Amino acid sequence: xxxxxxxxxxxxxxxxxxxxxxxxxxxxxxxxxxxxxxxxxxxxxxxxxxxxxxxxxxxxxxxxxxxxxxxxxxxxxxxxxxxxxxxxxxxxxxxxxxxxxxxxxxxxxxxxxxxxxxxxxxxxxxxxxxxxxxxxxxxxxxxxxxxxxxxxxxxxxxxxxxxxxxxxxxxxxxxxxxxxxxxxxxxxxxxxxxxxxxxxxxxxxxxxxxxxxxxxxxxxxxxxxxxxxxxxxxxxxxxxxxxxxxxxxxxxxxxxxxxxxxxxxxxxxxxxxxxxxxxxxxxxxxxxxxxxxxxxxxxxxxxxxxxxxxxxxxxxxxxxxxxxxxxxxxxxxxxxxxxxxxxxxxxxxxxxxxxxxxxxxxxxxxxxxxxxxxxxxxxxxxxxxxxxxxxxxxxxxxxxxxxxxxxxxxxxxxxxxxxxxxxxxxxxxxxxxxxxxxxxxxxxxxxxxxxxxxxxxxxxxxxxxxxxxxxxxxxxxxxxxxxxxxxxxxxxxxxxxxxxxxxxxxxxxxxxxxxxxxxxxxxxxxxxxxxxxxxxxxxxxxxxxxxxxxxxxxxxxxx
Numbered sequence: 141x142x143x144x145x146x147x148x149x150x151x152x153x154x155x156x157x158x159x160x161x162x163x164x165x166x167x168x169x170x171x172x173x174x175x176x177x178x179x180x181x182x183x184x185x186x187x188x189x190x191x192x193x194x195x196x197x198x199x200x201x202x203x204x205x206x207x208x209x210x211x212x213x214x215x216x217x218x219x220x221x222x223x224x225x226x227x228x229x230x231x232x233x234x235x236x237x238x239x240x241x242x243x244x245x246x247x248x249x250x251x252x253x254x255x256x257x258x259x260x261x262x263x264x265x266x267x268x269x270x271x272x273x274x275x276x277x278x279x280x281x282x283x284x285x286x287x288x289x290x291x292x293x294x295x296x297x298x299x300x301x302x303x304x305x306x307x308x309x310x311x312x313x314x315x316x317x318x319x320x321x322x323x324x325x326x327x328x329x330x331x332x333x334x335x336x337x338x339x340x341x342x343x344x345x346x347x348x349x350x351x352x353x354x355x356x357x358x359x360x361x362x363x364x365x366x367x368x369x370x371x372x373x374x375x376x377x378x379x380x381x382x383x384x385x386x387x388x389x390x391x392x393x394x395x396x397x398x399x400x401x402x403x404x405x406x407x408x409x410x411x412x413x414x415x416x417x418x419x420x421x422x423x424x425x426x427x428x429x430x431x432x433x434x435x436x437x438x439x440x441x442x443x444x445x446x447x448x449x450x451x452x453x454x455x456x457x458x459x460x461x462x463x464x465x466x467x468x469x470x471x472x473x474x475x476x477x478x479x480x481x482x483x484x485x486x487x488x489x490x491x492x493x494x495x496x497x498x499x500x501x502x503x504x505x506x507x508x509x510x511x512x513x514x515x516x517x518x519x520x521x522x523x524x525x526x527x528x529x530x531x532x533x534x535x536x537x538x539x540x541x542x543x544x545x546x547x548x549x550x551x552x553x554x555x556x557x558x559x560x561x562x563x564x565x566x567x568x569x570x571x572x573x574x575x576x577x578x579x580x581x582x583x584x585x586x587x588x589x590x591x592x593x594x595x596x597x598x599x600x601x602x603x604x605x606x607x608x609x610x611x612x613x614x615x616x617x618x619x620x621x622x623x624x625x626x627x628x629x630x631x632x633x634x635x636x637x638x639x640x641x642x643x644x645x646x647x648x649x650x651x652x653x654x655x656x657x658x659x660x661x662x663x664x665x666x667x668x669x670x671x672x673x674x675x676x677x678x679x680x681x682x683x684x685x686x687x688x689x690x691x692x693x694x695x696x697x698x699x
Contacts, residue, residue, distance in 0.1 A: 163287030165236065169252055170259035170283070176216065176331055177339040181347050182257035183218045183320055185453065188351060188359065190222030190318065196310040196362045197340070199333050204561040207333040208552045211325075212559075216261060219310035219319040225269040227277040227296065233267065234281045234294045254320070259283055263324035268303045272316045278303060282324075337364065342438075345371030350452035373438065373447050373457070374475050379419045387517045392423025392525030395437075398474070398514035406480075406487040406503040414484055416507070418476040418514045423525035431546035431592025439472055440547075446476040448488070448497060456497050464508050465515060474518040476511065537639040538597075541646045546592025548647075550617070550654040557662040570661045570668055575613045577672070588615045595646045597623045606683035609653035619653035621646075627687040634694070 174182070180197060187195045198217040205212045225233060233254060258265040263283040270276040280295040299307075303319070311317050344361055345368050351357040355370035362368070378395035385396035398418040406412045424434040434440060445465045448456040465471055480488065489498040499507065553559065553567070580588070587593040594617070601608055601622040610618045622628060635641040656675050660668050 161290070162236075162292035163283065163290065166255065166259055166283050166286060166292075169236075169256040172256050172260065174257055174260040175339070176213070176261055176336040177343050179257035179261050179322075180216060180218060180340065181343065182253045184220075184344075184348070184361070186254060186320075187218065187220035187222050187318070188348070188453070190220065190224070192220035192222035192317070193358055194311060194314075194360045194362070195220045196365075197344075198310065198364060199337055201333045206552075206559045206561075206564045206567075207337075209559045210332050211327045211330045212333045213261075213325045213330055213336065215325060216322040217306065217310065217319065219307065219317065221311045221314040221317040224271045224274070224316040224318055225277070226271050226274055227279075230267060230269050230277050230279045231294060231296065234265070234279055236292065255281070258320065258322050261325060261330075262322040263326070264322070266303075266321040266323060267318065268299050268307065268321075269318040270316050274316070276304065276307065284324075341368070342371055344368045346373050346447070346457065347454040349373075349454070350449065373443075374417065374419045374477050375421065375437065376417075376419065385420045385517050385521050387520035387524055390420070390521045390525055391528050392426035392473075392522075395422060396420045396521070398517050399476075399511065402510075404506055404510040406484055406506055407500070408502070410483075410486075412484050412487050412503075414507075415479040416476065416510055418474065418511065418518075420518055420521055421473040421475050423473060423522060423529070425543065426525055426529050429590030429592075430543055432590055434547070441469070441472070444472050444474050446478050448478045448480065450480050450484075451482060452479070459497055461497070461499055461504065461507070464504070464511065468519075470519045470522045471515070473522050474515065476514070478507075537637060537642040538646075540639050541643040542591065542593045542595055544643055545594055545647060545650060548594075548650070550651075550658070553658065553662045558664060563664060566664050567661050570664075571611070571613050573668065574611045574657065574660055578608070578610045580610045580612045580615065580618055584610060584618055585612060585615065588612070588618060594618050595621065595650055597621050599624055601625075603680050604683065605679045606686060607649045607653065608679065609656050611657050617650075617654045617657045619649045621649055622683075625683065625687070627683075627690060630687065630691060630694075 184195055184197070196217075196219045198219075200214045200217065201207050201212045202214045236252065236255065254265065254267075258281075265281045266278065267280075268276055268278045276299045278297050278299045280297070282295065285295075286292055306321075307314065307317070307319055310319065340363055344363065345352070348357075348359060348361065348368075349355060349370045349372055351359040352368065352370040353360050355372075357370075360367060375395045379397045382394040382396050385398055390396060396419065398420050399416065401415055401417040403413050404416050406414050421437045421439055422433060424430040424437070424439050427433045443458050445458040445460040446456070447454060448459055460467065465474055465476070484503075487500050487503040489500065557563075584593075584596055587596065596618060598620050599622075601620065604622065604625060606622055606625045606627055608620050610620060612618070623632075631645065635645075660671050660675075663671060
C-alpha cells in the first residue's frame with residue numbers, strides 16, 4: 141500500500157474573540173441565590189473594605205402599602221463614609237470582575253459582589269460617591285438598558301438634589317463616601333420589608349461581630365436609624381464564666397466550653413491553618429421561659445453547627461459539612477466557629493458569594509478529627525439535660541404542646557386582604573379595639589412573654605363555650621380552652637396522655653382563635669361589632685355540637 145502524505149495545508153492556530161451577551165451574563169449572576177439580607181451584607185462588605193466608620197442601611201417601602209406585605213420593598217439604600225471613589229473608579233466598580241488585586245484580608249474575592257448582590261434584588265443600581273477633597277459623582281447600571289443595547293455600559297451623570305439630600309440624611313457631614321441604591325426591586329414574590337428588616341437585625345450583628353464598635357471594632361451600622369449590636373453566636377463570655385462542659389452533670393442552664401480556641405492545619409503542604417472553637421449552648425426546655433430562651437440563643441434546627449468567618453466576616457452560618465455535625469436534634473446546642481483568612485479559600489472552595497463551602501478532603505479529615513471530642517460531649521450533654529428535666533416534669537403533654545406552638549407564626553393577613561395605607565390604619569385601629577375588648581390577663585401576658593404559651597386552660601367560659609380568644613396588640617393572639625366543657629373532659633379521659641393528639645387539638649383551637657382575630661382585623665367591609673356577634677354565636681353553636689358529634693362517633697366506633 142502506498143502511504144499518503146497530508147493533503148491539507150497546515151495552518152497556524154489563532155485566537156478568535158468569542159462574543160458575549162452582557163445582558164444575559166448580568167441576568168445569570170443576578171440569580172446566584174441571594175436573599176435581600178445576604179445581598180445587603182455583600183454590599184456592606186464594600187463599605188468595610190473602604191474603611192468606613194459608619195454604614196447606614198435604609199429599607200424604603202412602596203407608598204400606600206403595608207410593610208408586612210410581600211413585594212412592599214421600593215428600594216434598598218446602603219450608605220457609608222468610607223474612602224469613596226472618583227468617577228473613574230466608580231465606573232470600574234460597575235465592571236464585571238473589577239480590575240485590581242485584592243489585598244490580603246480583603247472581604248472581596250471576584251469583583252462581582254456589587255453587581256451580583258444588587259441585581260439579585262432589583263434591575264437598577266445607582267451609585268453616588270466621592271473621595272476626600274473631590275466632587276460627588278454618580279453612575280447607574282440599568283439591566284434593561286444593557287439588554288436593550290447589547291453592551292455593558294453605565295450612565296454617568298451629576299448627582300441631583302435628591303441624591304445629595306440622601307447623602308446628607310444618611311451620612312451627615314461626610315465629605316467622602318458612597319451611597320448605593322438598589323431600584324426597580326423585583327416583584328416576583330419578594331420578601332416583605334418587615335421580614336427583611338427582622339432578618340437583618342440579627343444577621344448584621346452576627347456577620348460583622350468582629351467589626352462592630354461595641355465589640356472593640358470601629359464600625360457603626362445603622363438599620364433604619366437604629367444601631368446594630370454585635371451578636372456572638374457562641375456566647376463566649378458566658379462560656380468563660382461557666383467553664384468547660386461536664387456532660388454527665390450539665391443541667392442545660394448555662395453555656396459551656398466544648399473546645400477552646402485552638403489551631404487546626406487544613407492543608408499541611410501549603411501551610412493553611414484555621415482557628416476553631418465550640419461551645420455548648422443552653423437546653424431551652426430546662427427554663428420556665430423556654431420560648432424566650434430559644435429565641436435569645438437561636439437554639440433550633442436552623443442554627444446549630446459551625447459559623448465560618450473569613451477575614452473576620454461571617455460567610456457561612458450553621459454549616460454542618462455533610463455530617464461532620466450530624467443532622468440530629470441532640471446537637472441543637474452545638475455551636476462552633478471557624479476563623480480563616482483568604483489563604484484558606486482553596487481548602488474551603490469559597491464560591492462567588494463567599495457563602496457556600498465545600499471542604500477539600502484533607503481539610504474535612506482534619507476538621508472532623510479536631511472536633512470529634514466536642515461533638516461527642518455536645519450530644520451526651522444534651523441528652524443528660526433532657527434526662528434531668530424528664531425526672532422533674534414527668535413529660536406533661538400540655539407543656540410539650542405549648543412549647544411546640546410557642547414559635548408558630550400566623551399571617552397578618554391573606555393575599556386577598558387589603559394592604560393599602562388606609563387599610564393598614566384601619567387594621568391598627570381594629571387591633572387596638574380588639575385588644576381592649578378581649579384583653580390578655582396579667583398571668584397570660586406574663587406566660588406569653590416568658591414561655592411563649594399561647595394556649596391557656598380556664599375553669600369556665602361564658603355560655604359554656606369551648607374556647608375563646610384573647611388579643612394583645614404586641615404579643616398576638618392567645619386561646620383560652622374551657623377544661624370544664626364536656627368535650628374537654630371526654631378528650632382528657634381518652635387522649636390526655638397522648639402528646640401528639642394533645643398538640644393537634646391545641647393547634648386547632650389556636651388556629652381558630654387566630655383566624656377569628658384576623659377576620660376582625662381584615663374584613664373591613666363589615667362592621668367589627670357585627671363580626672364579633674357572629675363569632676360569639678358561632679363559638680356557642682360549635683361548642684355545643686362538637687361534644688355530641690364526637691361522643692356519638694366514638695360510641696359507634698368502639699361499640
